[in-house]
Amino acid sequence: MKKVVIGIFISVLMIGSILAGANTVNYYIEGKEHFGLFNIEDGEILVSIPIGDYEIIQSDNGDEVFIEDFGSNLIPGKPNLPSKIFQIAIPPGAILKDVDFECGESLILDGIYQILPVDLPRVIGEENPELYEQEQMKYEENYESVYGSDDLYPDSIVEFVQNSGFRKYNLVDIRVNPFSYRPISGQLIFNSDITVTISYTFSDGFTYDDIMVDYIEETKPLAEKIIFNYDQAKDWYPEGAGNKEIYDFVIITIDSLTSSIQPLVEWEQEKGRSVYVATTDWIDSTYTGFDLAEKMRNFLREKYPSGEWGILDVCLIGHYDDVPMRRCYQNVGYGQPETDYYYAELSLADDQSWDKDGDRKYGETKVDPIDFTAEVNVGRIPWSDPSTVEQICEKSVVYETNTNPSFKKNILLLGSFFWNNDPNPRTDNAVLMEYKTDPELHPWMEDWTMTRLYEEGYSDYPMDYNLNWNNVKEIWSNDSYAFVNWAGHGSPDAAWLYFTHGHFVGTDTCQYLNDEFPSIVFADSCSNSDTDHFNVGQALLQQGAVGFLGATKVAFGMPGWDNPMDGSSQSLDYFFTTACTSGDYTQGEAHQYALHEMYVNGLWYYINYEMFEWGALWGSPDISMANVVENQKPTVPEIAGPSKGVPGTEYCFTFQSFDLEGDQIKYFIDWGDGNITELDCQSPNLSVELCHTYDEKGYFNIKAKAKECILGQESDWSNPHLFIVPRERPAANSILLRFVERFIQFFPWLERLII
Numbered sequence: 172m173k174k175v176v177i178g179i180f181i182s183v184l185m186i187g188s189i190l191a192g193a194n195t196v197n198y199y200i201e202g203k204e205h206f207g208l209f210n211i212e213d214g215e216i217l218v219s220i221p222i223g224d225y226e227i228i229q230s231d232n233g234d235e236v237f238i239e240d241f242g243s244n245l246i247p248g249k250p251n252l253p254s255k256i257f258q259i260a261i262p263p264g265a266i267l268k269d270v271d272f273e274c275g276e277s278l279i280l281d282g283i284y285q286i287l288p289v290d291l292p293r294v295i296g297e298e299n300p301e302l303y304e305q306e307q308m309k310y311e312e313n314y315e316s317v318y319g320s321d322d323l324y325p326d327s328i329v330e331f332v333q334n335s336g337f338r339k340y341n342l343v344d345i346r347v348n349p350f351s352y353r354p355i356s357g358q359l360i361f362n363s364d365i366t367v368t369i370s371y372t373f374s375d376g377f378t379y380d381d382i383m384v385d386y387i388e389e390t391k392p393l394a395e396k397i398i399f400n401y402d403q404a405k406d407w408y409p410e411g412a413g414n415k416e417i418y419d420f421v422i423i424t425i426d427s428l429t430s431s432i433q434p435l436v437e438w439e440q441e442k443g444r445s446v447y448v449a450t451t452d453w454i455d456s457t458y459t460g461f462d463l464a465e466k467m468r469n470f471l472r473e474k475y476p477s478g479e480w481g482i483l484d485v486c487l488i489g490h491y492d493d494v495p496m497r498r499c500y501q502n503v504g505y506g507q508p509e510t511d512y513y514y515a516e517l518s519l520a521d522d523q524s525w526d527k528d529g530d531r532k533y534g535e536t537k538v539d540p541i542d543f544t545a546e547v548n549v550g551r552i553p554w555s556d557p558s559t560v561e562q563i564c565e566k567s568v569v570y571e572t573n574t575n576p577s578f579k580k581n582i583l584l585l586g587s588f589f590w591n592n593d594p595n596p597r598t599d600n601a602v603l604m605e606y607k608t609d610p611e612l613h614p615w616m617e618d619w620t621m622t623r624l625y626e627e628g629y630s631d632y633p634m635d636y637n638l639n640w641n642n643v644k645e646i647w648s649n650d651s652y653a654f655v656n657w658a659g660h661g662s663p664d665a666a667w668l669y670f671t672h673g674h675f676v677g678t679d680t681c682q683y684l685n686d687e688f689p690s691i692v693f694a695d696s697c698s699n700s701d702t703d704h705f706n707v708g709q710a711l712l713q714q715g716a717v718g719f720l721g722a723t724k725v726a727f728g729m730p731g732w733d734n735p736m737d738g739s740s741q742s743l744d745y746f747f748t749t750a751c752t753s754g755d756y757t758q759g760e761a762h763q764y765a766l767h768e769m770y771v772n773g774l775w776y777y778i779n780y781e782m783f784e785w786g787a788l789w790g791s792p793d794i795s796m797a798n799v800v801e802n803q804k805p806t807v808p809e810i811a812g813p814s815k816g817v818p819g820t821e822y823c824f825t826f827q828s829f830d831l832e833g834d835q836i837k838y839f840i841d842w843g844d845g846n847i848t849e850l851d852c853q854s855p856n857l858s859v860e861l862c863h864t865y866d867e868k869g870y871f872n873i874k875a876k877a878k879e880c881i882l883g884q885e886s887d888w889s890n891p892h893l894f895i896v897p898r899e900r901p902a903a904n905s906i907l908l909r910f911v912e913r914f915i916q917f918f919p920w921l922e923r924l925i926i
Contacts, residue, residue, distance in 0.1 A: 661696025759792020
């Protein structure tokens, strides 16, 4: 048995949950309807990491190792071996002390292996020769440092990466490397039985009042996917939303656009969202911060938990000069990207994350400890012209209300080359286009229509048309494509052909496109969303698109890409496109899903720089390619209970309404005697019992209606339930009385005459 200990002490207080320890006591948090177990003292989390079957592909060039659901750690020049980041939850308020691991007997594989090094990603735009030479030197240094030695690579099977968080959850990110390699001897070692122990303590003064209330059903599937020990962590937290107010869709805009955005506001409300519009002037005067961007982030940090508003989506509406993005500092030679990821990742305040050293150089690698798990989805309409904004909002509604499969299942694929053996491996982006639309890999694509434009005479793949500007203009403008994807070298205003050097799409294409059939667009190119220029993404959102994801600065591609785990921009393209076209994700969800997959699978070259430059989505984040089902009213309540009673006695009735979306509802009860009762919000689809006393004789029509607590949709009033309080009758011949009562059963209207 081998045991390795990595000693770490981190003094960062993370947002999180409730501790479950060996010695536990019951707890109750006032106002939070949940009982559970906790223990605020030092503890440990033990997890066993599953390692699936591996595959080794050998060729004349060298050997490649694959494990299902594992990426790699893309360090150019170093061995390309499987690797993955696992995110493990520790209790709220807990502070990481150590990460330990044990692994069972290591398996030394038979044979001698020549593991291929990670290729050097290349700029997919105009490349600076001096920067490329520097990158090549780093590659060679990395290669010599590992391949010139027989020391094990990597030097640890488990590595601590960073503290992180997802909404209320307090996380520790660890990297697991199942294979170890000795380059000179060619020995390859497999470690399959890996157990990780995470030790933690608590800060002085931590109390239950510090627990974040963030109980949202919609975030549970994502938390389950992100958090390795979710089944353990979910029980640490109090249930019950605890909302003061509920706004799950927040718009931040400028005063002059509040009327222009109404089509989007009303549509989101029709879909069942609760919308809040915050203006930059209000935020600027209400919140503190170094600048307006920090004030906006502080506003979102305060309001996103369900204990406040329960924000899921944020739409920024306004040009970057009016609704600012965050300019980040990256010392890599390719510019300083602006990003809206700043508003999606909300775990810690700026002085603990984005600008921990306080130098106003945001997002510095290794200096500013940002975690890469977003709390909310963010999109932007990057225009401040009222008529343009209104048009974009209107066509966003048109896009989602169009359920015609000839539009919603129609994709346009534009694949240029990145390189052609000079010296990089042949990189025809037709490979990327075909991979992500392959029905055998992605069954939902089976009934899609695909139109392919590749570089004729150079690509080996069948195509419908040659890729050039005229063909793209004609085909895109004369058909209706719900999704458009291109890949090729890029600039702020265009994407370019590799062999003939002309551009095949650009700002000059947009004027020809039909805005009645706008598209979601992924642009796998350099700088197509560069905020220092009028860019093609901004132009397309004005005419031709409802969503656009492109790079805000110079982007990288992976030479010879043919698999999602090869990394770089092609892999982001793959994750975003497949998520959108599946219909399971909105474009905002697909954006954050794709970025997260890139992070945990180690698929970036410059992780901070590339997360930032790809962190800006143009368009509302809540646009989906699936057919949208509008929110429905709760059903008319059913009433059950007695039909007769005597004065001064309490009688109980049950009321039940059903809400198809599972939203909480409240009841309004009209007792028919001038009294109306309003109940607090109730769990949906459960009957409630309420009692009432009638002091006077008479007949009373009891009615009820139901109203959604968040969205305000109301049912109609129910049919009346008649309750009769007759007068007290004098003693009478029992036979006669029974006759009268029997008679009234058949003719109840007579009861009213004798009350």
